[in-house]
Amino acid sequence: MAVARRTSRDIRSESRLIVVRALLAAGETTRNELAEATGLSPATVSTVVGDLLKYGIAAETGLIGNGIGRPTTGLRFNADRGRVAGVYVEDKYLEATVFDAALGRLATVNASAETPVEEADDVIDWIVRILDTALDRAGAERGDLLGVGVLLPGGMQRPVKSAPTPGGIWLHLDRLRDRLGLPVVVDNPLKAIATAELWLGAGRRSGNIVTVSLGYGVGAGIVQDGAVVRGATDSAGEWGHSLLVFDGRLCQCGRKGCVEAYIGALGMRQTVAELDPGHPLLDGPDGYVFLHAFTDAAEAGDPVAVAALDRTAHYLGAALTDLVAVLNPEVIALTGWPDFPACRERVMPIVWGRIRADAPGSAAEDLEIELVGRHGMEGIAAIALERFMRDVGLVTTRVLPAL
């Protein structure tokens, strides 16, 4: 068991991360504005900015005058400090995005395979090839990369492969690191999306956020007091495998009655089947294709699809109410099918109705629910950037697993 120790270095590290995130959010700013934005003392901000300038994370932009008093030196995140890459890997799909050091997207390349790419060597070859292509489009070289973040759906800590992940690839990432000659971090989408929301989204105004990912699989990322909650074995956030119905539907993970078995893609398909076992939607493919076909059918007025979507919205509202009861967040950031045009107007009122009716006491009083796009790539890039800052000694965050 890890001893809960926080050293003075951890505490300095926290101030640095707070300033880094504020600088990234601000665009061009000054030391005084950073002190205001973060609540840190001007002296602390000056020290931290000095460190960031020294390591090239921040850059000075010349004098900024506001007409009152003497001009002060502007600061910005040093986008040209280097490049950061994010790679998303499924067994038949791969995507690589190259970012500048301020997490601005420079180039994205994706590729599909006819048959699953399963051998670790083949997966590594594939990653290297697509990443090199993306670097080329971004006008960059491997040597420019401060780090590479690999996003593995259903890998690592997920109980089942909610999305098809090349078998065991995350056991062989040391080989990827050796091939690239670069630091590599790996994480799952729950943690990456939570990190993105913390760095680039609601984290700019709240420290108490839950991100909820709804797609083929279902899960949550928890931001508590300005940090992503990882848990004892890095598997916090598996809300998709918490109960909706004791002894209910068999979930892919082997447990009965999980949230995912009701509001994941397979769960919605089963809801349709329960309402109409002969419905044409059941003849089509599953996964995202089913999700789109299903929600489009509901929008077009298909009565079974409408009933199934309404029931799914009640399930979602109930499952979110559980997060509200246990964690009492300020913001829930939803990503996935509720943001489909066919769902926005139909689903969210039902979800809010459930939460308002069932959340304990005042738990939902100040709650905001946002529909946000998927930011997994930005998140894994932020994790890779944090890893770089750790390697140069600026921060002490544990970034797991360390490769």
Added chain:
Amino acid sequence: MAVARRTSRDIRSESRLIVVRALLAAGETTRNELAEATGLSPATVSTVVGDLLKYGIAAETGLIGNGIGRPTTGLRFNADRGRVAGVYVEDKYLEATVFDAALGRLATVNASAETPVEEADDVIDWIVRILDTALDRAGAERGDLLGVGVLLPGGMQRPVKSAPTPGGIWLHLDRLRDRLGLPVVVDNPLKAIATAELWLGAGRRSGNIVTVSLGYGVGAGIVQDGAVVRGATDSAGEWGHSLLVFDGRLCQCGRKGCVEAYIGALGMRQTVAELDPGHPLLDGPDGYVFLHAFTDAAEAGDPVAVAALDRTAHYLGAALTDLVAVLNPEVIALTGWPDFPACRERVMPIVWGRIRADAPGSAAEDLEIELVGRHGMEGIAAIALERFMRDVGLVTTRVLPAL
């Protein structure tokens, strides 16, 4: 919405609290041992200890020699800095405990009323009378008190009065403060038990703990990264009102299918009734009396009670698995009926079986579950002590509600 700001003062405050808790845990210690125990630098520890000495929170104990090198100055928590009181209030029951400043119990006095004490003035009179008696027994006076903590079951943020709380007393605590001429804090048992576990229990070795209270009502306290999670509206931890069964049993809170409706005292009674509507246990009183009669009947081999207890253990295991899935804690500290002699051997193996079978991936791999006594009084006293340290400027923690 609160802006998630952490200032340099907050960061200093954190170091101080870490040293305060380590000092309390250590008994007699030295600056060097504190640095080792906390992972803080010797310089930081020296600065913090200087502050604690200045405010009389810590005291020096003279020179300690270990035979090697020169003797160093011993340190201890200054138990005689003053007294702290905890008060627990129900409508027909009241308890007051006086602690020294190192949270050692000096005297406890409790009192019962024949009829509910409901008028705010009467409740305040009652609290003052019993508190004065407890102070008297502890050889102390009101003027010795650094603060008073009031523990309100089912008050504050709970959706229902899971235990009978004098109506609206927490709306009138400013009058209690004025009557006593002392700072008063109020909190619910979920937060108090979590605080006690953080200060005096598993918090000494882990920063990632969930405390679970099982009695008439059911709830959780969450310790994350060494701090009690309060949530946006101070109502985090209402796991008792998260779902076990979608559209299941009607809970006292008005929601259907809550965990509490299955593993709270009323829920267990309903399980017995479902198995045998004419069972003699159903003729007796409910609440704690029922809990004891029920678990005793199970221990004596009553087949309905045995079946109902086993089913309850499955419910408990499933509901705890949800906490493991979402929060992935290192330690779950259980307080309440599972610690009854009749339950310890029968219930926990079923609970562990459920968790091992159903927890996602490796989430339960390093999990420890401890049965702990109720420490709500120690917890509310620790909160009152933290409030005192805030008032003198040593720490910046928000202690809610501030009176």
